[in-house]
Amino acid sequence: MDLTFKTEKGIFNYRVCAVIMHGDRLLAMKNNITPYYFLPGGRVALHETADGAIKRELKEELGINAKIVRPLWFAQTFFIEDECKEKFHELCVYYLVDVSETDLINREKFIGLETKNNERFEWLSVPSLKEQYLYPLFIKERINDLPESFEMLAEYEY
Numbered sequence: 001m002d003l004t005f006k007t008e009k010g011i012f013n014y015r016v017c018a019v020i021m022h023g024d025r026l027l028a029m030k031n032n033i034t035p036y037y038f039l040p041g042g043r044v045a046l047h048e049t050a051d052g053a054i055k056r057e058l059k060e061e062l063g064i065n066a067k068i069v070r071p072l073w074f075a076q077t078f079f080i081e082d083e084c085k086e087k088f089h090e091l092c093v094y095y096l097v098d099v100s101e102t103d104l105i106n107r108e109k110f111i112g113l114e115t116k117n118n119e120r121f122e123w124l125s126v127p128s129l130k131e132q133y134l135y136p137l138f139i140k141e142r143i144n145d146l147p148e149s150f151e152m153l154a155e156y157e158y
Contacts, residue, residue, distance in 0.1 A: 010088060018040045077155045109121070
C-alpha cells in the first residue's frame with residue numbers, strides 16, 4: 001500500500017526521488033499523464049524505509065541496483081498539480097544516486113521498464129533547467145549546489 005491518500009482538502013503523498021547526475025546532465029522523466037519532467041522515484045509503501053523505496057523504484061523503473069551516495073533533502077512541498085488541479089501536500093526524500101557502474105550514462109532518451117504510463121527518461125542539461133518544464137521547482141535552483149549534509153526544506157509552489 002502506497003503512502004498516498006486523498007481528502008476533501010487535497011492529496012497527501014510520501015515519495016522518494018533520485019538525483020542522478022552525469023557531468024552537467026540530470027536524469028529526468030515524464031509520462032503520458034503529465035507534460036512536465038520530474039525525477040525518477042515513486043511512492044513509499046507502508047512499512048517501507050525511504051532507502052528501501054528508492055532502491056525498489058529504481059529497480060522497477062530502470063532495472064538498476066541503486067548505489068545511494070547520500071540523502072540530500074527532505075522536502076515538504078505544497079502545490080497544485082498542473083493536470084488534475086488538485087492541491088498536494090507532499091513529503092519527499094531526495095537521494096543523490098551514483099549510476100556510474102550501470103549503462104544509464106550511455107543512454108540518451110529511453111523508455112523505462114514500467115510501461116503502464118509510458119515512462120520516458122532523458123538526460124537534461126543542467127544549465128538549461130530554468131527553461132525546462134520541471135518539477136519540483138526548487139531543483140532548478142539547488143541542483144548546482146548540492147548539500148553536503150541532509151537539509152529539510154519547505155516549498156510552497158501555489
